[in-house]
Amino acid sequence: MTENERTTPIRVLIAKPGLDGHDRGAKVLARGLRDEGFEVIYTGLRQTPEMIADAAEQEDVDVIGMSILSGAHMTLLPRVAELCRERGMDDVLIAAGGIIPDADVTKLKAIGIGEVFGPGTSIGQIARYFREHARRSA
Amino acid sequence: MTDLVPLLAGAVAGERRALARLLTAIEGGADGVRELIPSLFAASRGAHLVGITGPPGSGKSTLVNALATVWRRRGRRVGILAVDPSSPFTGGAIMGDRIRMMEHAGDLDVFVRSMASRGELGGLAGTTWIAAAVLDAAGYDPVVVETVGAGQSEVEIARLAETTVVVEVPEMGDEVQAIKAGLLEVADVIVVNKGDRPGAELAARQLRAMLSSVGGRITRQPPAILTTTALDGAGVDALADAIDAHRAAARAPDQAMQRARNQLRRAAAEIGVRAATAHPEWEELVEAVAERRVDPVTAAERLVGLRS
Numbered sequence: 001m002t003e004n005e006r007t008t009p010i011r012v013l014i015a016k017p018g019l020d021g022h023d024r025g026a027k028v029l030a031r032g033l034r035d036e037g038f039e040v041i042y043t044g045l046r047q048t049p050e051m052i053a054d055a056a057e058q059e060d061v062d063v064i065g066m067s068i069l070s071g072a073h074m075t076l077l078p079r080v081a082e083l084c085r086e087r088g089m090d091d092v093l094i095a096a097g098g099i100i101p102d103a104d105v106t107k108l109k110a111i112g113i114g115e116v117f118g119p120g121t122s123i124g125q126i127a128r129y130f131r132e133h134a135r136r137s138a
Numbered sequence: 139m140t141d142l143v144p145l146l147a148g149a150v151a152g153e154r155r156a157l158a159r160l161l162t163a164i165e166g167g168a169d170g171v172r173e174l175i176p177s178l179f180a181a182s183r184g185a186h187l188v189g190i191t192g193p194p195g196s197g198k199s200t201l202v203n204a205l206a207t208v209w210r211r212r213g214r215r216v217g218i219l220a221v222d223p224s225s226p227f228t229g230g231a232i233m234g235d236r237i238r239m240m241e242h243a244g245d246l247d248v249f250v251r252s253m254a255s256r257g258e259l260g261g262l263a264g265t266t267w268i269a270a271a272v273l274d275a276a277g278y279d280p281v282v283v284e285t286v287g288a289g290q291s292e293v294e295i296a297r298l299a300e301t302t303v304v305v306e307v308p309e310m311g312d313e314v315q316a317i318k319a320g321l322l323e324v325a326d327v328i329v330v331n332k333g334d335r336p337g338a339e340l341a342a343r344q345l346r347a348m349l350s351s352v353g354g355r356i357t358r359q360p361p362a363i364l365t366t367t368a369l370d371g372a373g374v375d376a377l378a379d380a381i382d383a384h385r386a387a388a389r390a391p392d393q394a395m396q397r398a399r400n401q402l403r404r405a406a407a408e409i410g411v412r413a414a415t416a417h418p419e420w421e422e423l424v425e426a427v428a429e430r431r432v433d434p435v436t437a438a439e440r441l442v443g444l445r446s
């Protein structure tokens with residue numbers, strides 16, 4: 001199937017790993033993506049990498065989007081990528097949003113994080129990226 | 139095209155990824171789903187199919203979470219399908235039921251899958267029940283389907299479940315009369331949830347009085363009426379008991395016949411519509427009906443082959 005032939009909505013898991021903060025940003029993103037035609041599975045706050053991988057597996061999502069504020073991104077994000085690989089979910093696009101230093105972004109991309117969106121990225125940009133990079137067929 | 143036969147074999151053997159991918163294929167109406175249905179139903183292990191419905195925010199997901207805790211304690215593996223509406227404008231959806239069920243994250247014997255209704259006219263019930271059959275074949279029992287209790291398709295899903303639980307809240311007040319007809323039609327168990335709020339017992343009593351005073355001929359067993367507090371689990375053991383107890387009643391021959399009738403009616407309607415719209419003369423007959431050269435009933439009969 002090519003991109004244009006895809007007839008079902010792209011499924012996106014939105015999660016907030018780590019122990020910090022609120023999930024206002026994640027909720028805004030979830031609503032925005034819904035309005036862009038995505039099916040968004042919202043799993044809320046305080047997710048461990050294991051919980052995120054479990055949910056992604058059961059929901060068979062095309063994309064995992066993680067909003068992360070804490071400094072723990074260099075442990076949490078690689079762990080999610082690793083768990084996905086272990087479970088044969090290599091084709092799932094993994095993306096993160098948050099304030100992450102450029103040097104870390106480079107490292108994260110090298111280990112399987114597709115993209116890191118900084119503050120101020122529009123939902124339209126994120127939606128476009130997901131449409132272009134999410135796996136094609138079921 | 140994904141070959142679905144190995145996915146079914148994998149799901150039956152307990153592979154969660156295979157199960158998840160098969161559900162995606164079914165949801166998306168992939169090629170091959172139709173051919174899979176006979177082996178899918180043959181692989182059924184007889185799971186109890188439980189529908190949970192009720193107004194938005196009444197606590198359905200929280201209650202499913204609490205029920206899963208009780209069922210896990212009783213050694214059952216629980217399959218959950220949580221259905222949320224798709225936006226009619228964008229086709230997108232937000233599915234948040236899972237948040238309430240995080241207590242079971244990491245428990246491999248609880249499988250939660252969110253499904254968007256995808257707005258297919260009447261297609262929801264069909265797809266959902268094929269998905270439920272997959273969870274059954276994968277060894278989950280009970281299989282629980284949560285739907286928002288609004289609209290015809292949800293009522294239909296309830297009709298296809300073996301045991302339907304309708305979740306209400308103490309504040310239903312004047313709605314009681316309005317709910318009555320719908321309740322009687324589908325509910326096997328009625329739950330007044332949020333029992334920690336004032337008026338829950340009163341609401342349960344009113345419901346009992348109302349249902350016992352209904353005139354006319356009732357062929358169904360009157361529903362059990364229970365009070366729960368899903369947040370702390372109060373009353374949930376009793377609810378699990380009531381659901382489990384209803385399984386036997388649901389499988390009595392007359393009830394099984396009724397459900398089979400509903401399933402067949404739905405399948406026949408879907409097949410009829412599909413056959414009609416795929417008929418080479420469909421467009422021609424649409425035009426003919428628009429121009430009043432033929433009436434819609436005669437045209438439909440021709441399309442499904444009842445008239446030449």
Ligand SMILES: Nc1nc2c(ncn2[C@@H]2O[C@H](COP(=O)(O)OP(=O)(O)OP(=O)(O)O)[C@@H](O)[C@H]2O)c(=O)[nH]1
Nearest residue numbers: 193194195196197198199200238332333367368369
């Ligand atoms: N006080 C109280 N609140 C409850 C109880 N059960 C659920 N809630 C709360 O009610 C709200 C809605 O709960 P959900 O479980 O999401 O309700 P739902 O019926 O699944 O909602 P939808 O799927 O959106 O229709 C949440 O804030 C819950 O915490 C309860 O027994 N008592």
Ligand SMILES: [Mg+2]
Nearest residue numbers: 198199235284
């Ligand atoms: Mg819910």
